[in-house]
Amino acid sequence: MSRRKLLLLASAASSALVLPAAAVSAGRPQQVVLPGPVPYATPVPPLVGRAALSQVYLAPRLHISSDQRVRVGIGPDARPVRIRDRQRLVVHGKGDYQLAIGGPIEGVRPAPGTQSTPGLRTDQLLWAGFSPGHKVLAADVFLRPRAAAPYLPLRLQLERRADGAVLTVTNATAIEQLVYTGTARPPELARLLDDTRRASLAGVRLTGTFATFYGEVTTLKSRPRIAAPLHVRGELSLPGHAPVAFDRILGDGRPLSFRVEARGTGTPHVRLEASPAQVVRLLRPPGAPTWAQAVERRPLPVSDLVRKLMTTRLQLVRSDQFQTYLADPDADGRSRTVYDYETVAFEPRPAVPGSTGGAGGGGSDALLVALAALGALVVAGGGLVAWAHS
């Protein structure tokens, strides 16, 4: 089922949520839409711009995959001062395309390997042409740091000390989310956990699915914080000393933050790479190769299974969300994003090619994003439950 269809289904489910109170009290079975592949908990990422997007056309038989490398230049305090996203779209299939990708974009230029030249309008990257069967569209997209930085997956903080420096790396994707709970049959929950685990280990997007619940379906009283697991590796170095390397997973049941210390004097240099990761640890079955076998071996509390199913799927959805920092014009396309952070010399921002000129003003970006977020949360809020009348 496509993400577009799932989004519609989830929206429909949110309206169905208020209907069957009688069914709940009678303990009748109900099908609940599980999280994934949509909706995302927040509307951004992918990034949005201030301008309405130009008309988009994608021939029905075309599909587009997106690979992005986001290079974040960080200043002396490790805050982002420059953000450049190299997006490589691969169009599969024969036909016309007319694409517009929004974001706080201040410039674009062709990237190596591109078979077409990108266009630029206010806050829009444009592509138009014909794909003869396979076509690469690659661009370096220069983003306004003030507007784009809040949607990066990591927060970095760098403290200078007399004898060295301390870098704190924090997963910034965590957000409180509604999680449904109720009574379901362990074998079905185990099967769904196994399906979820398989998708996670294969690194593919979740497919939409349902679980059958019996009786009342409620939400957890305290909303858990759901974060995209991030694989972070890199090094912190000071002149004349060996770099201190690190390689961690932030999330997936591990802490969302860590600190790295390096000794020495001089200007510290940070270089790290972060990529949205899969949920592995939290989906490992206890004492058996699969969840199905685990529940056969010994009883596992249903509430724990339900919570694990819901929260791990929400984490995978959040991880999938950060795979598209700039939008993939094909909502069903495969997207991958890697975020590179590196200390850069702090200097006034250089002029970028095709600058939108006077396009600053993060304030308006923030307002737009806030309004968009409000709208999307209304849609996403109760969108997980669908009721099937038996």
Added chain:
Amino acid sequence: MRRTVVVLAGLALLAAGCGKSGHGAGGNVVLAVDVPVSGSPYVAQTIKQGVELATSGINSGGGLIVGKDSYRVVVKVYDNHLSARTAVADTRKALDAGAAAVITDGTGADATWELANREHVPIGIVYDGGSGLVDVESRPNVFRIAPTNHGIAFRYAEYLIPKHFKVGLLHDDSAYGQEGASDLGRAFSESPESVAIRMTLPAGSSDLSAQILRARRSGATALLVWAQPPTIAAVLTAARSLGWNVPVYTPPTGADPYIRQRLADHPDWVDGLTFAGGRLTAEVGTGPFESFQSQYESTYGADRVGVRTADGKQVVQPPELAMYAYDFARVLVAALTRAGTLDHAKVLTALNQVTIQGANGDERGFNQQSHEGVVDDDVYFARFHDMTYAPVKDDPLSSTLPSIPQTR
């Protein structure tokens, strides 16, 4: 007669009354059309008619709303005689007349853009695909809706090299031919083994037998002729007279009615001639272009080529050039509307931000990175048969395009 005048005056008043309410009369918006009326009448006429067609509906609909005022769009035509010097003089006159834009075949654009740029007036090129005419950085006021020489040359390289032809790259010594040769040189530079010979032909010569014989002896198995229509006709005449049935490829000039008129007695010599052009249809099909063509023909009549098919039908020329002029005028109108003012600088900025649906159904517009309204991907190839042409089937884009009816 007097009664007719009274009725027309009444209708005019009625039309004025039907104008979009709430908008004051702002006066005229002048669109200057600078074309070679006396140097290349077919090109000039079709460009002029394309612009007029785009604007006539606006005036009859109550005028062009810019900000709070309604304006009448006036098209002023200048004849540049295919002379850069005259084009400069025309541009001065157009600027003096307060033109909102100068729409041109491209003659003299290397000189006129700077004059217009001082006043932030856009220049819209709708015929000449010459490289260097349009440069978003150094010539911010120059826009083009027409296939570029660069795009055509590279599409030809992409199309012909995999066929393993030994291509004879011929061009005439006109400015058009020389510019094209330069783009072809770059396009084929990565595959020099594909080129059998490069040769300059004298423009205007009707007998090219010696040159074509030389091309044949070079081992060429295809000819790519970047030249004016008379030269292309002369190449076909020479090759076929020699009994050499070599495939001949050309830029858009290969579709010029002149060639078919010139070779009307030997329609088989035209058969197989392949030219490159901007696609006339989008993925939505022939509907939009046929609708435009019908509107064009009902206003100006069909552009008859002057030849007939084997079964006696009149051949007409699809209004491709008119389409580019029509689209540019409509993009300009969209920019004026978006700018909400006649301030030239603001209109120039707005031109980078608007899109319209073009006469062929495709989106047309410019942006901050590109002032080309026809992307290289939109260059297709068509081949003549029986005095009409159809998209080729051995090119990915062209094979998806339907034929446009060309007989009446």
